[in-house]
Amino acid sequence: MDGFVTEQQQVETLLRERFPFLSEPDLQAEIIAQATVRDIPEGTVIIDIGSYIHQIPLLVSGTIKVLREDEQGNELLLYYLNASETCAMTLSCCMKTEVSGVRAVAEEDIRILAVPYRMMDIWMHKYQSWKNFVMQTFQLRFEELLRTIDNIAFKKMDERLLQYLLDKAEATHRNDFHITHHEIAQDLNSSREVISRLLKQLERLGRIRLSRNHIELLQDQPV
């Protein structure tokens, strides 16, 4: 073996590993023919608000964070996307050819399979498993969104902050983050001072350890 792998072989492998539920051989063949592998570094804006979608990203590895922004530039974290998932907003835009209402940013270095957006509609009609995938994506995101709304509407900032840290840990499979208080404040649409004080509280409670540019989640201490 000389280790040389064509892009198509690579797509095929990733598809089998991460999206085995897209099961029709014809569909797989079409994806292999159409998709390109793209490695994207942390922090890259994949989809921005107001922009048209050209490709559907099938997330192979890493985490994408999806956020909303108002006219004044205030941000709010909506949810995370993980491997084997895709972006519901993107799919929704593809169906109606409308601009994105959210921004998607690579939370870590990520790898995606990029599929031309027009395949969305075609495959929906042609392949049951693709349709299921799309429907399940919507359902999952809808539930996730309800949870987010509950948090915003009914929970105090201290609870939201803890939830934010736990969600982040789950999404990235890490219990320590390289992040600043300011960045958290942006995600939660709060102010840096409030976040700093609440983080300090959490540290006193023994839930986290703080240092500059770094937060570590500690195991839950029994009260």
Next chain:
DNA sequence: ACATTAATTGTGT
């Protein structure tokens, strides 16, 4: 290794 600068964090009002 040291000094300078910039960014981050802490705190009182």
Next chain:
DNA sequence: ACACAATTAATGT
């Protein structure tokens, strides 16, 4: 929310 102090990281010399 704002102002400012204190601390720490990044950078250049």
